[in-house]
Amino acid sequence: MATVRIDQKPQQSDSAVWTLVVVSVATFMLMLDLTVVNVALPDIRNAFDSSFSALQWILDAYALGLAAVLLAAGSLADRIGRKKVFDAGLLIFVLASLACGLAQNDLTLIIARFVQGLGGAVLFAVGPALLGHEFRGKARGMAFGVFGAVAGLAIGFGPLIGGGLADSVGWRWIFLINVPLTIAALVIGFLKMRESRNEFTPPVDWPGMIAFSAGLFFLVLGFMRGQADGWTSVRIIGCFVAAVLLLAGFTFLQISRPSHAMFDLKLFRNDTFNGLFVVTALCALSVMPALFLLISYLQNQLGHAPFASGLRLLPLTLMLFVAAAVGGSLVAKLPPAVLVGGSQLFIAAGLAAVLLVDTGSGWTALIPAFILIGIGMGMFSPGRAAFSIAVTTPDKAGMASGVNETAQQAGLAIGIAAIGAFFQNRVGNSFTNAESARTALGDKVSEVSDAIAAGGGAHVPEPIRAAANTAFVSGLHQAMILASVIAAISGVVAFLTLRKEDLNEAALATPGIPPEADDVTRPLRLPGQVDSQVRTNR
Template identity: 65%
Template sequence: MSTAFEGDPRDEKSGNATWTLTVVSIATFMLMLDLTVSNVALPTIRKEFDSSFSSLQWILDAYALGLAAFLLAAGSLADRVGRKKVFDGGLVIFVLASLACGLAPTDTVLIVGRLVQGIGGGVLFAVGPALIGHEFRGSDRGKAFGVFGAVAGLAIAFGPLIGGFLTDTFSWRWIFLINVPLTVVALAIGFARMRESRSATPPPLDIAGMITFSTGLFFLVLGFLRGQADGWSSGRVLTCFSLAVALGVVFVVIQITRRDRAMFQLSLFRNTSFNGLSAVTALCAASTMAALFLMISYLQNVLGFSAFATGLRCLPLTLLLCVAAAAAGSLVTRVRPSILMGVSQLFIAAGLLCVLLIRTDTAWPVLVPAMLLVGLGMGLFNPVRAALSIAVTTPDKAGMASGVNETFQQVGLAVGIAAIGALFQNRVAADFVDSPTGRMLGDRSSEAGDAIAAGGVNAVADSVPEFIADTVREAALTAFVDGLHDVMLLSAIFAAASAVIAFVAIRRKDLDAAALTHPMIIRDETDPVEQIPLVDVEQRR
């Protein structure tokens, strides 16, 4: 059998490749959009369903939880039964869950729909890159992954604006229903144009690992979410954390004793840079997404802007994120990765500290410095993370390393929103209850404090007699801003800590130079190009 090399023109697939890239890009746009698009709709959802702060957190967390829990399992399943089949299955799950979210009669149904939507999104995100890697060769492969990354960045950056437009123009339900026609188009194109691919030697599914990991993560997030309502020392919360730890230990034992089918290759954790990248990824997701959630809540619930107007005021962040991401792509091979990643975290930390400029009587432009710095940091961080997630290991483990890193991001996002959100709720409620106004309201003060944390500053003021409404509004606003200051300071500390980790733990000697130069090459075991022995790859370098 003849040997083909990367970039060999004897196997042209340009027609299929273009359509595959189109379908994967559509799917990626939808699933990344749904990470941020719901933020600006949360106040409207809260009003319609009279949702608690915990329910609002779950609307965000359930999606991230589904993504994190099934990323690696979906990739393993795709290698076994066929990537196109699994990808199409992910599209079907995603569109049905999106329809359920758009038609949800209660916030509980919406939360369940978001969890299932996240599972479908996890399948798409895990399998999409492998489909692209199978179809493209040489420099075209790098360009294809450039498009893939750009689409993901645009979806994250413009999510608040798109969500605001749909919410104000039509209904919050359309932020989910818009996925239905897009998914139908993607399914139709994929059925007609995409080709099947699978691994010649598929790894067995790690069913036990998947169940223990997903269940442990569920109890961990549940413990953080219930901490404020039930009390951090309550039996339910302690049980959740205990189960999370126990299942985590069982998961590690499974990975050690069943290496032939391990969901995580624990040998990756011997690489200092891999550990550093994982920690930075989790801390960055925890700090930035929780902070964005609360900043958007401040713009809408305190300053009173509509969903679309809030999206417009987030443009300094979104536009600079796009510009910085475009610049960072060309800097990955020119600047030491630890410097790029560390500096990105310092920008984010500085931006979060700028949120402390907010006072009870300030206007929205006070947030512009924070948005610019956070947008710059996030834009620099994302391309570098994508490159390093492949470069921290040898080519034969690049897909596994990338999947583990993406899992750390989603876990950081889910736990960050839950933990920082719980701290915010506790701080706001306690501040209001302990204020003279809170003591004046007596038994109603605790309920009012929780409502203020959920964004109901004006609703609480409107629910009391008119002669004390202004006093209650001022106390509620003070509690909200004080709580915002506390959690932004904590988030800034997380970002600064991740900067230190990046500077210290990410080392060039731990990185694969060729993978860093072409960071998004995915190994495909059915592709003769990718079956070149690793020793030959080293000689060709």
């Protein structure tokens, strides 16, 4: 028989801090592995005599696995237990990281990277739901501020950490470093984290999970490989056709089997849910490809080593960390449109500030851009994570978080493909129109332009190096203008669609209401209800 007790003073769960630690460590590792591998590719190529295509797959396989199962992982966690699914993700991630570090050929590394991405997807989808279960009000803002700052630090410090490890103990340690950290997270999570799941658990929607994951797999694969394989090739068209058919089948399953559905279609009636989904996708589409291009500029055009490039990214990293901490404290105070929309305008301004760079600039010309981008990314991360689960009830937090993370990863994949292709086209157009390049290279001018876009401008012969540098900077400017416009559109979408009344007020404003223990999830207080704490003891 359950007894009910009303406490006058809210208390914060002792497990909350440990949950934040474990989720933060997991988030740092999985975001780090998005960027850390870039700096180790030359060493991997030398170790395995890998082709250019194999090196692309080493990068793509992780992002592909990360994108494919985010929604499925979040929905499954709501049903069978968030801690249980999160721990399974940690186990998959650590085993795959070990396999990456011990790989003896590039095929093994590619497969292990894909599996590592699957584990990372589980962590990324379920982590915000775990935090949302443990924290409320100002404490929730703080928790998501830390969450966003950790993710940003991993992105910013990726080249620095990867370069340091590759230079000192070898490229394998960029993967092996995950092993002790993940084991520690597993032990702490097992001992300190609490379980949470739906009180009324619907059956697991296996057909829906398979259809959606497979559909998203083919969609992301098509965008990732379109530039390399040809957008009109049979393989790429086949990927997009398969994606459309599978996602249409998934939609049919959700409509025809509502009692089993892994995704609540009613969420599409919430303007804030729809707006945040679009903003998250557009933000990833604009800023993440831009960061990859800026890192390429530092390393390949200015000639800085990976570790030195990471040091030069510190203005962005530090501003991101500070802005995420401040943004977390503002989650419950500012309207979501102001916090999220403002963050996108900072990013748009930062991307536009890259136009200050010219062919004779040093790295310091990027400092204004780094500061503005860091502020925008820092503001966005905690708000996005908090609002993505506040659009629904706690029992569906994993699903809502998975949907939002899916938007981010899909936007990332599409952005790298689309903006990368646009950048390559603009570099090629500028270089092939240069008279010195056409005279020196003749029929090989297009081939060399592709190498310049890929970062090989520093290695071209001296007579055409100036044309190569001009082409790279020109392409960088035009790509940043495109990314800035996308970020500005994202800000407009946020201002037009995000509304505080669409959010669960108690999730953001109630100071420190602790969630229920074990498998009982209490609905959050709606506006107008009495602000009291109910604890169920068994």
